[in-house]
Amino acid sequence: MSIHLLDAMSREGFEQVIAFHDRGSGARALLAIHDTVQGPAFGGIRRWSYASDEHALRDCLRLARAMTWKVALAGLRAGGAKLVLLERPAQDRERVYEALGGFIESLGGRYQAGPDVGTGDAELRALARRTQYLACPGEEGPGELAEATAAGVHHGMAAALQALDGAVDWPRRTVVVQGLGAVGSELARRLVSAGARVIGAERDSRLALAVGARLEIELVDPERAPEVPCDVLAPCALGGVIHDLSLQRIAARCIAGAANNQLVRNLHGDQLHERGVLYCPDFVLNAGALIRGVLFQQEGRREPVEAIGQRIGATLAGVLEQAAAEQRSPARVANDQAIARIAAWRKIAGG
Ligand code: NAI
16 A cells, blocks of 8 residues: 555645654654644544654544534534554653653644543643643543533434334443444443443453443454344444444444544445445534644633533534435435535635
């Protein structure tokens, strides 16, 4: 696989891609800034062990573009970016994040960092020693971001069930939650309180047992999660879960979860549509933390999680309504809405 970076940047409208290396800590990272037409570009820091620099670059570009789409559909005055930190053994993680903080500070606020896979509270605290440009969850920052994400998924799921059956009716519903980490466990908690039957699928068996016992939910082998007949499959682990093989095994009526980039290709959204599975576009549903982070950074307020959830539910309902009217897949409709909004910003800005 080879990537022609400048061609990819022009094709997808990227503004800047920066490779960062720190001699002292050995930190190596890539930052893709997709769009800053409306304001600073927001995006979390993903720390991951990639097979090659090229895999890291591809992931970074895909995630950054998805952030702009997320911002566009959430109606925020901001832009999208992503930073991927290449995980290497035997590094002093605190020093790595401090160095990264210095790099982010040097950009003067053009990029605003946040949490993502591999970057939690401890890493953000180290980062905050060297930069002011981050949405750090907790008491000093916008609060618990994963709660906002889970609320968005929960309300979005309700909008999807309403569109499917004309009623939400949680006590009649079975939801398989794939991944019981920060977002998945909070989503499962919310669903249990609403009266739904929740089945959890978690690769980390200790975590699975702990969450299973705390919430009194059933557990299933993670490999089998897509095959479990249910109303909703909620992917809350990693992206890329819907592909040629998994698609044939999906027994859910609807897919609604937090994981970024769930579809390996847009075509898979069309194929789900053809099979009668209602797919809720991930970047619409998982915008809760972003909304909370942006409103905190820009307006200094902590938006209540229920208000964020309702906002996301309403956005998704609009996408599903248009998809039904045009008999197209919700994934295509959401993509087109995002692309149109971004084109409109750029036209106004003359860029
Ligand atoms: P997390 O790292 O806390 O939880 C993910 C969990 O999935 C882990 O417990 C992991 O063991 C499990 N897992 C990994 N592969 C699995 C598999 N094949 N089957 C079952 N379980 C598996 O991450 P977090 O924060 O809960 O995020 C979940 C997803 O949502 C990620 O894709 C993230 O990018 C996305 N997301 C998270 C946001 C947030 O506010 N935390 C915001 C937007 C998106």
